[in-house]
Amino acid sequence: xxxxxxxxxxxxxxxxxxxxxxxxxxxxxxxxxxxxxxxxxxxxxxxxxxxxxxxxxxxxxxxxxxxxxxxxxxxxxxxxxxxxxxxxxxxxxxxxxxxxxxxxxxxxxxxxxxxxxxxxxxxxxxxxxxxxxxxxxxxxxxxxxxxxxxxxxxxxxxxxxxxxxxxxxxxxxxxxxxxxxxxxxxxxxxxxxxxxxxxxxxxxxxxxxxxxxxxxxxxxxxxxxxxxxxxxxxxxxxxxxxxxxxxxxxxxxxxxxxxxxxxxxxxxxxxxxxxxxxxxxxxxxxxxxxxxxxxxxxxxxxxxxxxxxxxxxxxxxxxxxxxxxxxxxxxxxxxxxxxxxxxxxxxxxxxxxxxxxxxxxxxxxxxxxxxxxxxxxxxxxxxxxxxxxxxxxxxxxxxxxxxxxxxxxxxxxxxxxxxxxxxxxxxxxxxxxxxxxxxxxxxxxxxxxxxxxxxxxxxxxxxxxxxxxxxxxxxxxxxxxxxxxxxxxx
Ligand code: SF4
Numbered sequence: 001x002x003x004x005x006x007x008x009x010x011x012x013x014x015x016x017x018x019x020x021x022x023x024x025x026x027x028x029x030x031x032x033x034x035x036x037x038x039x040x041x042x043x044x045x046x047x048x049x050x051x052x053x054x055x056x057x058x059x060x061x062x063x064x065x066x067x068x069x070x071x072x073x074x075x076x077x078x079x080x081x082x083x084x085x086x087x088x089x090x091x092x093x094x095x096x097x098x099x100x101x102x103x104x105x106x107x108x109x110x111x112x113x114x115x116x117x118x119x120x121x122x123x124x125x126x127x128x129x130x131x132x133x134x135x136x137x138x139x140x141x142x143x144x145x146x147x148x149x150x151x152x153x154x155x156x157x158x159x160x161x162x163x164x165x166x167x168x169x170x171x172x173x174x175x176x177x178x179x180x181x182x183x184x185x186x187x188x189x190x191x192x193x194x195x196x197x198x199x200x201x202x203x204x205x206x207x208x209x210x211x212x213x214x215x216x217x218x219x220x221x222x223x224x225x226x227x228x229x230x231x232x233x234x235x236x237x238x239x240x241x242x243x244x245x246x247x248x249x250x251x252x253x254x255x256x257x258x259x260x261x262x263x264x265x266x267x268x269x270x271x272x273x274x275x276x277x278x279x280x281x282x283x284x285x286x287x288x289x290x291x292x293x294x295x296x297x298x299x300x301x302x303x304x305x306x307x308x309x310x311x312x313x314x315x316x317x318x319x320x321x322x323x324x325x326x327x328x329x330x331x332x333x334x335x336x337x338x339x340x341x342x343x344x345x346x347x348x349x350x351x352x353x354x355x356x357x358x359x360x361x362x363x364x365x366x367x368x369x370x371x372x373x374x375x376x377x378x379x380x381x382x383x384x385x386x387x388x389x390x391x392x393x394x395x396x397x398x399x400x401x402x403x404x405x406x407x408x409x410x411x412x413x414x415x416x417x418x419x420x421x422x423x424x425x426x427x428x429x430x431x432x433x434x435x436x437x438x439x440x441x442x443x444x445x446x447x448x449x450x451x452x453x454x455x456x457x458x459x460x461x462x463x464x465x466x467x468x469x470x471x472x473x474x475x476x477x478x479x480x481x482x483x484x485x486x487x488x489x490x
Contacts, residue, residue: 016267016372016378017267017268017372017412017467020046020094020095020126020128021046021094021095021110021125021410022040022043022045022046022047022126022218022221023043023090023091023124023125023126023184023185023204023217024039024040024090024091024092024215024217024221025089025090025091025185025192025194025214025215025216026039026088026089026090026209026213026214026215026225027087027088027190027191027241027242027243028087028088028210028211028212028213028243029087029209029210029212030087031081031085031086032055032086032087032088033053033055033075033081033084033089033091034081035089035209035212035225036055036075036089036090036091037053037071037075037081038221038224038225039091039221039222039224039225040053040071040075040092040093041071041072041075041224042218042220042221042223042270043093043216043217043218043220043221044070044071044093045268046093046095046126046217046268047093047095048095049069049095050068050069050093050094050106051066051067051069051070051071051075051091051092052064052065052066052067052091052092052094052109052110052124053065053075053084053089053090053111054089054090055084055086055088056087056088056089056120056187056189056190057086057087058086058189060085061120062113062120062122062189063083063084063086064084064111065080065083065084066106066109066110067080067106067109068106068109071093087243088187088189088190088191088192089187090122090123090185090186090192090215091111091124092109092110092125094109095412105148105149107147107148108150110123110125110150110152111124111185112124112147112148112150112152112153114156114157114159114160116160116167116170118166118167119167119188119189120188120189121159121167121171121188122186122187123155123171123184123185123186123187124152124184124185125152125182125183125184126183126204126217126410127181127183127201127409128181128182128408129151129152129154129178129179129180129182130179130181130408130409130474130476130479131179131180131477131478132151132154132180132478133478133481134477134481135177136151136154139154139157139158139161142161144157144160154178155171155174155175155184158173158174158175158178159171159174162174167186167188167191167193168238168240168250171184171186171193171195171238172250175195175197176252176253178197179474179475179477180197180408180409180410180476181197181199181201181261181409181410181464182196182197182201182202183196183202183203183204183217183233184196185204185215190242190244192241193238193239193241194215194233194238195233195237195238195239196233196234196236196237197235197236197253198235198236198253198254198255199236199257199258199259199464199473199474200235200259200260201259201260201409201464201473201474202264202409203217203260203261203269203275204216205218205222205229205230205231205232205233206230206231206233206239206247207219207222207227207228207229208228209226209228212227213241213247215233215239215241218270218273219273219274220270220272220273229274234251235256235260236251236252236253237250238250238251238252259461259462259463259473260276261409261463261464262446262447262450262463262468263407263411263467265278265280265284265446265449265450266371266400267308267371267372267400268411271284276450276451278451281311282311283449283450284308284312284315284399284449285312285318286448286449287399287400287441287445288311288313288314288315288316288318289315289316289318289319289449290315290445290446291312291316291369291397291398291399291439291441291445292315292316292319292320293319293445294441294442295397295439295441296320297367297395297397297437297439299364299365299366299393300322300323300364300365300366301322301323301325301327301360301361301364301365301366301367302317302322302323302324302325303324303325303326303327303361303366303369304326304369305368305369305370305371305382306326306329306354307330308370308371309368309369309370309371309399312397312399316367316369316397322367325357325360326357326360327360327361327366327386328354328355328356328357328368328385328386329354329355329356329357330353330354331353331354331355350378350381350382350385351385354385356386356388356389358389361386361390361391362390362391363390363391364391364392365391365392365393365395366386366391366392366395367395367397368382368386368394368395368396368397369397369398369399370382370396370397370398370399371399371400372398372399372400372403373396373402373420373421373429373433374403374414374419374420375414375418375419375420376420376429376433379396379433380433380434383396383433383435393436394435394436395436395437395438395439396430396433396435396437396438396439397439398438398439400441400446400468401440401441401442401443401446401465401468402420402421402429402468403419403421403467403468404416404419404422404468404470405422405466405468405487406467407466407467408472408474408476409464409466411467413467426438426439426440443455443456443465443468443469444456446465447463471487
């Protein structure tokens, strides 16, 4: 049977890196699914293509719902939510990377569910398994029947083959075979399980709501349900949580130095989240401060490219003393209005999403602060709009270093040859974009803004920064097999 397909939720937003997923779970409340729906709504920025919830009820057993589109459109109606009773639930929002990219089938939408000899288990994964192809081949050869094209389903099959005596034992054993980046929430009939990979590339936090326990990709989703932030799940940690026993912590992997994704600070996480004890907003503001110190320029106005460039623009303006203004205004609703745009509407492109505040821009030397340059297509269009509005000069300041390498850890990046910074120097990019100046924050400046006072430790980098440096903390086995060329050792 053919499966319904979903167009990208933001058809005009193809010049950004996209976080793959958000995950959320709760145990110890009545109607856990309602809390998961709220949590997923707060994590919607991490994936807009589809979402799913699995619950367990002592009488009604496991139930699930998986839908394309936004959480608010799918998991608010009584007819759906009353099919999801129970005190324990997990959920997932998805933007497809691994799996059938660009043409997701409903069978690829998580959480995945498996019936094991000791009971059912549901699992949702944020990240990317870098040896998924090899694992899948091996599992299929040994008789596993895959339901989806998602790399995450390997975990369920590895659990099915494990000899572990309990489901948490099997989660542990399965994840020891998996390489790459993973934050996982899983559930049995009574237990909520959370795991982060040994490097802690993707986030996962623990919260408490009365007697209930919560796991979430980000703290902003704890806030929405009024849960208290307890702590981050540590890199390499597995927590097994039940109403009866509370939180048990295990460390099943060989300890390694953490390498959290530094791009979470720049762009993926919501600015009202806390990461590593730091406010994401404050880190982004500080990136603007560093950028103003590293790459000053005489100008009349600092404008963010909304929304993600805003905190860095505020920091840049503060540090430089140049006035801040909303020179570009974003229409928040365009992605919803033109979900399947006609060719004519598509040609309007960026103008549908962003509009220039002419009265503010005219006759000014403008500094535009954006979070990143990926393909450069949007940056060029924005520059044209600013010049059309009568700006005298346009200077781009970018709140991340040049994105010159693809991410293989759960973020959708174009192939390397489509990344502007992979093929051009900074000066060539400036000429290509046709702006008066273009400067990116240095890697050291970004590390300082993220709280590392002495910058990047080149011998042992404190973060994953592979998309900037080309230094991959986990060997991308599947991609190497497909011919990807790593950066030559210096
Ligand atoms: S490669 Fe970039 S986007 Fe991917 S995990 Fe590393 S820092 Fe984050």
